[in-house]
Amino acid sequence: xxxRTAANAQDERVSxxxxxxxxxxxxxxxxxxxxxxLIAPLAGEFDKTLHMSSFGQSFLxxxxxxxxxxxxxxxxxxxxRYGARLMFPLISALTIVPVxxxxxxxxxxxxxxxxxxxxxxxxxxxxxGVPLVNSWFPPHKRGLGLGVFGMGMGGVALSGYxxxxxxxxxxxxxxxxxxxxxxxxxxxxxxxLRDRPDRAVPTASLATRLxxxxxxxxxxxxxxxYAIGFGGIVAFGVYLPTYLKTWYHLSxxxxxxxxxxxxLVTVVFRPFGGWLSDRVHPAVVTGWALALTAVFAVVQAxxxxxxxxxxxxxxxxxxxxGTTSGSVFALVxxxxxxxRVGSVTGIVGAIGGLxxxxxxxxxxxxYSAKGSYSIGFMLLSDLALAGSxxxxxxxxxxxxxxxx
Numbered sequence: 130x131x132x133r134t135a136a137n138a139q140d141e142r143v144s145x146x147x148x149x150x151x152x153x154x155x156x157x158x159x160x161x162x163x164x165x166x167l168i169a170p171l172a173g174e175f176d177k178t179l180h181m182s183s184f185g186q187s188f189l190x191x192x193x194x195x196x197x198x199x200x201x202x203x204x205x206x207x208x209x210r211y212g213a214r215l216m217f218p219l220i221s222a223l224t225i226v227p228v229x230x231x232x233x234x235x236x237x238x239x240x241x242x243x244x245x246x247x248x249x250x251x252x253x254x255x256x257x258g259v260p261l262v263n264s265w266f267p268p269h270k271r272g273l274g275l276g277v278f279g280m281g282m283g284g285v286a287l288s289g290y291x292x293x294x295x296x297x298x299x300x301x302x303x304x305x306x307x308x309x310x311x312x313x314x315x316x317x318x319x320x321x322l323r324d325r326p327d328r329a330v331p332t333a334s335l336a337t338r339l340x341x342x343x344x345x346x347x348x349x350x351x352x353x354x355y356a357i358g359f360g361g362i363v364a365f366g367v368y369l370p371t372y373l374k375t376w377y378h379l380s381x382x383x384x385x386x387x388x389x390x391x392x393l394v395t396v397v398f399r400p401f402g403g404w405l406s407d408r409v410h411p412a413v414v415t416g417w418a419l420a421l422t423a424v425f426a427v428v429q430a431x432x433x434x435x436x437x438x439x440x441x442x443x444x445x446x447x448x449x450x451g452t453t454s455g456s457v458f459a460l461v462x463x464x465x466x467x468x469r470v471g472s473v474t475g476i477v478g479a480i481g482g483l484x485x486x487x488x489x490x491x492x493x494x495x496y497s498a499k500g501s502y503s504i505g506f507m508l509l510s511d512l513a514l515a516g517s518x519x520x521x522x523x524x525x526x527x528x529x530x531x532x533x
Contacts, residue, residue, distance in 0.1 A: 197252020
């Protein structure tokens with residue numbers, strides 16, 4: 130009995146290698162997410178030359194989102210097979226290419242769309258880091274570990290804050306700075322990242338593994354919840370600057386700063402959602418977080434003054450969405466077989482990212498047709514409320530120790 134207790138304590142201990150992997154993966158996630166969101170803060174500047182319609186501008190910032198989201202499916206499955214030690218440096222290095230290509234492409238709408246397509250690579254690293262962190266952290270620490278890794282989505286905030294400011298000091302500067310940062314990180318990741326020695330390496334083909342993950346009912350249930358939580362974060366990340374400039378007539382810099390503040394709140398509350406899910410069933414955490422989002426989406430639908438009501442509404446929506454994104458992946462780690470975490474993560478992450486692709490297009494189309502954003506916020510409220518009810522009514526009945 131004593132030996133078994135000692136062995137269990139050993140299994141539950143988090144090693145220094147686990148924390149090193151967590152820090153390096155989170156840093157890489159943040160940098161590649163900055164690249165993924167590189168076009169959105171500058172869309173207004175590009176528009177001075179390209180003269181885009183509201184829908185055209187929305188489509189431009191949405192292209193990297195959909196490509197990065199769909200790309201998580203194969204990247205997650207490849208991570209199951211080849212490990213994060215290979216995939217993280219590889220994807221980071223490849224992302225440098227479209228970052229630099231923005232420089233010659235920014236004077237052509239068509240060229241920017243093509244570059245934005247390849248910029249979607251930066252959005253796939255989420256499906257690399259989740260199985261890495263999941264493998265190194267014991268179940269009782271996994272929610273917090275995944276939540277901390279999820280803070281890498283703060284790359285959206287970094288992009289919103291720094292990209293327009295670097296642009297003011299030189300139109301090539303934001304792309305050069307990020308390319309250098311990604312290059313340094315590639316070397317760092319190659320030297321420091323380690324896959325768990327005893328990790329389960331699948332031998333089945335990519336199509337077979339994705340098929341197995343797709344046949345799990347919980348994959349699609351979690352995908353729907355993540356599409357609301359993380360999709361909402363992505364949607365605000367790429368479209369909030371445009372909304373603030375159009376509706377509240379803010380400057381590009383001020384709009385970018387406020388959007389960065391929104392993103393920062395989601396970053397802070399993501400590990401909170403993971404931490405809380407280690408103590409309360411993550412489905413319950415998800416339900417309450419989405420309910421909070423629904424309430425304040427209704428408040429914003431009535432177009433309050435930005436200071437203070439609008440600002441408070443946005444910050445509380447950010448808290449709800451950030452908590453949801455952390456709690457949903459705490460649930461993923463509990464109900465997914467270890468050798469399928471990458472594949473399931475890829476699918477759930479893809480659907481979540483696609484959840485961020487649709488709202489910018491809808492908001493742009495609604496504003497072009499009606500001259501108002503209220504309908505868009507009411508749709509967000511309806512989706513969040515539906516997710517809240519489903520999470521509490523159905524997902525809380527899944528046992529935290531289930532192996533799908």
